Amino acid sequence: MRRLSRHVGQVWVPKAGWVRFRWSRAVPAGVKSYRVTMDRAGRWHVAFAAVPDPVPAPGTGETVGIDRGVVVSAALSTGELLHAPALTGRERIRLRRLQRRLARAKRGSNRRGRVRQAIARLRARETDRRKDWAEKTSTDLARRFDVICVEDLKIGNMTRSARGTRESPGRNVRQKAGLNRGILRSGWGLLVRRLEDKAPGRVEKVRPAFTSQRCSACGQVDRDSRESQAVFRCTACGFAGHADVNAAINIAAGHAVTARGGDGSTRPVNREPQLLLQPA
Numbered sequence: 570m571r572r573l574s575r576h577v578g579q580v581w582v583p584k585a586g587w588v589r590f591r592w593s594r595a596v597p598a599g600v601k602s603y604r605v606t607m608d609r610a611g612r613w614h615v616a617f618a619a620v621p622d623p624v625p626a627p628g629t630g631e632t633v634g635i636d637r638g639v640v641v642s643a644a645l646s647t648g649e650l651l652h653a654p655a656l657t658g659r660e661r662i663r664l665r666r667l668q669r670r671l672a673r674a675k676r677g678s679n680r681r682g683r684v685r686q687a688i689a690r691l692r693a694r695e696t697d698r699r700k701d702w703a704e705k706t707s708t709d710l711a712r713r714f715d716v717i718c719v720e721d722l723k724i725g726n727m728t729r730s731a732r733g734t735r736e737s738p739g740r741n742v743r744q745k746a747g748l749n750r751g752i753l754r755s756g757w758g759l760l761v762r763r764l765e766d767k768a769p770g771r772v773e774k775v776r777p778a779f780t781s782q783r784c785s786a787c788g789q790v791d792r793d794s795r796e797s798q799a800v801f802r803c804t805a806c807g808f809a810g811h812a813d814v815n816a817a818i819n820i821a822a823g824h825a826v827t828a829r830g831g832d833g834s835t836r837p838v839n840r841e842p843q844l845l846l847q848p849a
């Protein structure tokens with residue numbers, strides 16, 4: 570690899586020779602391998618493999634919990650609500666228009682190819698924004714908190730499980746498919762991966778059972794406390810707050826690991842099937 574100017578470099582590609590590329594970001598010293606790829610939008614990339622240096626912990630002893638959702642991409646136990654960027658309203662309108670045009674275009678025609686390309690470029694733009702968001706957010710969290718608690722969601726399983734198999738068809742397939750799309754789009758998996766890269770040994774995965782039904786103030790678990798998508802109002806103590814932030818506080822406390830239900834004076838109202846799998 571060699572540099573030609575501030576914005577242009579050249580890389581030796583076997584069987585192709587020297588290939589010029591746009592030098593879009595700093596290449597750390599000592600990289601040994603690279604990958605050349607073409608994305609959905611038809612753009613070629615050369616990526617040099619480098620493990621990012623871990624971000625030093627602040628040493629404040631502070632723990633943060635993150636509740637990852639669809640409406641709010643990530644709610645922090647500090648009360649912050651983070652939104653992964655999406656396409657703008659105007660871009661979405663354009664995307665829908667292109668999709669309609671694609672449906673009308675004749676198979677195999679040049680026009681169809683052009684429309685597909687335009688759609689892919691829009692989608693790639695959204696993906697780029699989310700990647701960028703995941704990078705910035707993970708660095709920020711790794712810098713600000715010593716311990717970062719996230720839900721232990723098997724994203725791979727979750728995104729595959731909606732439809733189920735022929736033997737055991739999935740339940741609520743449509744709702745889950747919608748949720749899964751949102752999860753993929755919001756870039757959860759990427760965020761957690763980057764957190765683990767940047768804060769090695771400081772990311773804790775917490776079992777997610779009951780985090781959304783448990784009151785972060787008194788510990789009561791009741792499905793009815795989840796008043797709506799956004800509002801949590803405890804049926805026992807009256808504590809009210811943003812539902813995702815309440816869940817994030819539970820995740821920070823690692824409460825989900827020991828979820829047991831009511832505390833004796835209150836009726837146990839757990840109806841989540843995970844209850845059976847919880848250790849006593």
Ligand SMILES: [Zn+2]
Pocket residue numbers: 784785786787788789803804805806807808
């Ligand atoms: Zn309560």
